[in-house]
Amino acid sequence: MAVIAEPAVETPTGVDFSLSEDQQLLRDEVRRFAVERIQPGVAERDREHRFPVDIFQEMGEMGLLGMLVPEEYGGAGTDTLAYLLAMEEIARVDPAVAVTFSVHNSVCCWPIVRFGSEALKRKVLPSLAAGETLGGFGLTEPGSGSDAASLKTSAKRDGDSWVLNGEKAWITNAGYAGWYVVVARTNPEAGKRGLSAFVVPGDAPGFSTGKPEEKLGLKASRTAQIYFSDCRVPAENLLGEEGQGLKIALATLDHSRLGIAAQAAGIHQRALELAVSYAKERVQFGQPIANNQAIQFKIAQMATELAASRALLFAAAAAEHTSQAGRLAAQAKVYASEAANRACQESLQIHGGNGFHDDYEISRLYRDVRVTTIYEGTSEMQRMVIARHLLKE
Ligand SMILES: Cc1cc2nc3c(=O)[nH]c(=O)nc-3n(C[C@H](O)[C@H](O)[C@H](O)COP(=O)(O)OP(=O)(O)OC[C@H]3O[C@@H](n4cnc5c(N)ncnc54)[C@H](O)[C@@H]3O)c2cc1C
Numbered sequence: 001m002a003v004i005a006e007p008a009v010e011t012p013t014g015v016d017f018s019l020s021e022d023q024q025l026l027r028d029e030v031r032r033f034a035v036e037r038i039q040p041g042v043a044e045r046d047r048e049h050r051f052p053v054d055i056f057q058e059m060g061e062m063g064l065l066g067m068l069v070p071e072e073y074g075g076a077g078t079d080t081l082a083y084l085l086a087m088e089e090i091a092r093v094d095p096a097v098a099v100t101f102s103v104h105n106s107v108c109c110w111p112i113v114r115f116g117s118e119a120l121k122r123k124v125l126p127s128l129a130a131g132e133t134l135g136g137f138g139l140t141e142p143g144s145g146s147d148a149a150s151l152k153t154s155a156k157r158d159g160d161s162w163v164l165n166g167e168k169a170w171i172t173n174a175g176y177a178g179w180y181v182v183v184a185r186t187n188p189e190a191g192k193r194g195l196s197a198f199v200v201p202g203d204a205p206g207f208s209t210g211k212p213e214e215k216l217g218l219k220a221s222r223t224a225q226i227y228f229s230d231c232r233v234p235a236e237n238l239l240g241e242e243g244q245g246l247k248i249a250l251a252t253l254d255h256s257r258l259g260i261a262a263q264a265a266g267i268h269q270r271a272l273e274l275a276v277s278y279a280k281e282r283v284q285f286g287q288p289i290a291n292n293q294a295i296q297f298k299i300a301q302m303a304t305e306l307a308a309s310r311a312l313l314f315a316a317a318a319a320e321h322t323s324q325a326g327r328l329a330a331q332a333k334v335y336a337s338e339a340a341n342r343a344c345q346e347s348l349q350i351h352g353g354n355g356f357h358d359d360y361e362i363s364r365l366y367r368d369v370r371v372t373t374i375y376e377g378t379s380e381m382q383r384m385v386i387a388r389h390l391l392k393e
Contacts, residue, residue, distance in 0.1 A: 059101070065105065066109070070113065088262045105259070111251070112128075128179060134176050134178065141168055153184040161235060171223065173221075174223065180226065182197065183196070194243065198233050253377055261309065264336040271369075334373075338379060
């Protein structure tokens with residue numbers, strides 16, 4: 001397997017020039033860490049479905065698990081673009097580590113920072129930011145995915161506690177997370193306004209996790225169901241106000257989608273690098289296959305689409321606090337994830353039969369990239385978000 005080093009194929013978009021010195025330094029530091037500390041053993045972890053606890057401990061020490069947490073709560077307080085640059089570097093090397101990085105920062109820490117009371121932030125954020133524990137996010141249920149508002153997990157107030165009952169499906173970091181942001185129904189009569197969000201401790205009485213799911217890709221990440229059986233959560237762990245659960249979930253997903261777009265761009269970058277190096281090395285008909293225009297066109301298309309993904313991602317990050325944020329994040333996510341899927345498909349094709357072999361990195365990327373058009377909102381849902389914005393304007 002090719003050792004991952006500095007990108008063999010640089011693909012600047014022009015937008016890169018607007019990176020601040022701090023952002024460039026951070027990107028270089030994460031790139032170095034990913035190559036030196038995450039890359040060794042990536043294929044074995046995938047084969048053995050092994051969750052790399054040690055890597056997350058190191059990431060915590062580096063401040064990577066508190067990137068979106070303000071310094072006053074123990075975080076690094078970095079901006080969204082810096083977070084996306086880090087995501088891309090991590091995903092380029094190991095998309096399975098990238099999904100834990102994404103869920104922890106984007107859908108657990110971020111909503112707590114944005115919607116949590118001062119007391120809740122002080123209680124929860126320091127341990128998450130230091131990487132002493134990981135974060136999870138529980139929205140999806142066996143019967144409710146894209147239609148999140150139809151979820152059934154219930155939460156009833158009982159004295160100083162909320163009592164949760166139900167189950168959540170597809171929960172990343174299940175069993176490893178110390179805190180989960182969970183959306184549950186607090187008022188069965190109030191429809192979309194009857195949902196509320198909670199921060200549930202991983203050791204709460206009545207909380208349990210299921211067996212790890214056997215997935216197509218991201219095999220070194222942990223995904224499982226989580227269950228609530230009269231699970232008691234202190235009243236002060238309500239996130240935001242009662243009835244705001246759907247609003248909090250949707251705002252969180254608007255933000256976190258950018259992370260998935262960056263994850264896709266990182267995988268895309270690596271698929272391109274692998275295609276270029278293999279095309280130059282592989283000789284058929286007495287010459288490198290790279291000499292054929294049919295191969296060159298695939299590579300040119302991959303590089304062009306990657307530049308377009310990055311440009312959309314940067315534009316969406318720049319518009320973070322505007323009314324266009326949701327639309328641009330959806331556009332970046334749908335485009336970057338679909339482009340990355342095409343890139344992995346074409347890179348594997350360039351590898352010929354070897355691309356179908358486990359020893360070749362592209363075969364893992366081909367599996368890992370598939371889910372990027374599905375989680376944190378499918379491509380179909382992104383197109384609905386985009387169209388809704390446009391038709392409303
Ligand atoms: C590896 C992995 C990790 C995940 N991690 C988490 C996590 O940590 N926390 C969490 O809460 N969830 C998580 N998820 C769940 C994920 O977000 C959902 O799978 C996703 O939102 C889609 O929901 P669904 O699978 O129920 O598909 P469904 O909603 O059942 O959709 C099935 C198909 O129908 C299409 N569809 C549905 N409605 C419409 C419509 N109105 N118009 C057109 N097409 C439509 C969809 O686009 C899709 O193609 C994870 C999933 C995976 C695979």
